[in-house]
Amino acid sequence: MKTQLKPISTTAFLFFLALVPAWASPEKPADGGAKKPPQQEAGVKVTEVTRETVQETVAIVGSLESPRASKIGSEVEGIVENILADEGDQVKQGQPLLQLSNSQLKIALTEAKAEEEESRRNLLELKAGSRRQEVEVALSAMKEAEAHWEKAAREYERNKKLFADKIIDERLLTNSRLEAEAAERVFLQRKSSHDMALEGARKEDIEKAEASMKVRSAKVELIRDRLKKTTIYSPFNGTVAEKFIEKGEWITVGQQLFRVSQTDPIRVTMPVPETVVSQVRIGSEVEVRLDAFPDLRFTGKVSQIIPEADKGARTFPVRLLLDNPEGLLKVGMMVRGLVPFGARREALMIPQDAVSIAQGQKNVFVVDKNNTAKMVPVQTGVLKKGVVEAIGDLAPGDLVVIRGGERLRPGMPLKILDPGTIQLMPEKEK
Structure with missing residues (x-):
């Protein structure tokens, strides 16, 4: 059966023809197709x-430590009179840290110097020979010394009884005993001088006087040395890390008083792997950073390579020194460093x-x-x-x-x- 085409109406055909130009020729943009503006420059x-x-580097994490620390003690015993440094203080070599009471040593030094002077004069008199007036003076001096000795001895005996009755303390008893002993020594010296003046100097007497003079001089020097040691000094520039005593305490010989740590320069110890440690050189510069100061960079130099490895990690301690004049770097801080090794290129x-x-x-x-x-x-x-x-x-x-x-x-x-x-x-x- 043939299909019959239906005739198109004249109105529909004219409408179709009107649309064709619009479809075939699209409308141009109003701006006439302007070009894209140039890109702006980036500053x-x-x-x-x-x-x-x-040089090749290996990143290592280490820590700051003191290159040396000293436990400071005392060579003499005594009471702490004044503490001159506290924990955290920066100290210089030779700076006083502590002062012990030294009043009794000062008294002993005065007495020893007097005895030394007495021995010196006695020796001079022996060498010069005695005159009648000198004999009289020696006798007078001996009697005066004897009277002073007897008085001091009586005072000491009286104080012993008072101490036994707990009326006075041991310090007063000790002082009176020392005075009595000193007075006795002066009396014996002056008696010897008087006897020698009577007899006249002999060669052996002069030699004995010279020996006595040396003993007295040595005693003066010994007391001076002990007096000097009542002040405790810092052995080097550093920081007082610990203090173990307080004012008024009695300290004994060898007792630890302070711990002073050197902090300038300060040391870094870094564990370097065994694969590269043989290529690290003493004196090589190492740049390090600290988490405490993220914006700062520090440069140290390799000062030591310890030839014994950590058995567990198979790393070798490599030490560097960092200048720390302002004390900014503290012992125990973590350090990150780039350790150079191998040949330069x-x-x-x-x-x-x-x-x-x-x-x-x-x-x-x-x-x-x-x-x-x-x-x-x-x-x-x-x-x-x-x-x-x-x-x-x-x-x-x-x-x-x-x-x-x-x-x-x-x-x-x-x-x-x-x-x-x-x-x-x-x-x-x-």
């Missing part, structure tokens, strides 16, 4: 790629701030010949003093972006800023 700071001599270096990471790949932006941003993939190597080795399509003198590259894209036009200027990336037009 950046740049620096040159440099070639430097570097040439490498291309860029600031750490120039390296960015996108999708796990490290990149830098380089200013190309058209003054636009070029992204260059790199690998990093040796790190030292804020700069890092860059391995990639770079050459000495290339300009790498160090500031303002946060939103850079390859091909963006760049405006290189002055070192003292910084500008944010241009905002996208809304």
Whole structure:
């Protein structure tokens, strides 16, 4: 059966013809197809790629410690009269730390010097020979000394009874005994002088007097030495780490009074793996950082390599010294360092701030010949003093972006800023 085509109405056909021009010729935009405006320049700071001599480094964590610490004691016993330094104080070598009571030693020194002078005069008299007037003077001096001795002896006997009755303390009893003994010695010396004046000096008497003079002089020096030791001094520049006594305490010979630690220079001990320790050299500079001062960098020098490993970790202690004139670094602080090892070599270096990471790949932006941003993939190597080795399509003198590259894209036009200027990336037009 044949299909019959229905005739199209004249009205529908005319409507179709009216639509064809509109479909075939779309309307042009009102602006006549204007071009897209040029990209705005991005302000950046740049620096040159440099070639430097570097060494491989190994990152090590260590701690600050004192290179030497002294437990300070006393060579004499006595009562603590004054404490001149406290825990945490910075002290200099030879600075007084503590003063013991020394009044009795001062008295003993005065007596010893008097005895020394008496012996000296006696020796001179023996050598010069005695005159009648000298005999009389010697007799008078002997009697005066005898009277003083007897008085001191009576006072001592009286004080012994008072002490037994608990009326006076032991200190007064001791003082009276010392006075009596001193008075007795003076009397015996003056009696000897009188006897010698009567008899006249003999050779052996002169020799004896000379020996006595030496003994008296030695006694003076001994007391002076003991007196000097009543002041305790710091043995070196450092910090008072601990104090073990208080004012008024009685201390004995050898008792520990202070612990002083040297803090300038201060020492770092780092455990270096056995695989690289043989390539570390004494005197090598090591850059270190501290968590306590994240914005600061410190440089020390390797001072010791201990040739005995930690048996568990198989690491060797490597020690460096850091200058610490202001006492900023404290014993026990954690240190992170890059210990150099191996042979020196040439490498291309860029600031750490120039390296960015996108999708796990490290990149830098380089200013190309058209003054636009070029992204260059790199690998990093040796790190030292804020700069890092860059391995990639770079050459000495290339300009790498160090500031303002946060939103850079390859091909963006760049405006290189002055070192003292910084500008944010241009905002996208809304």
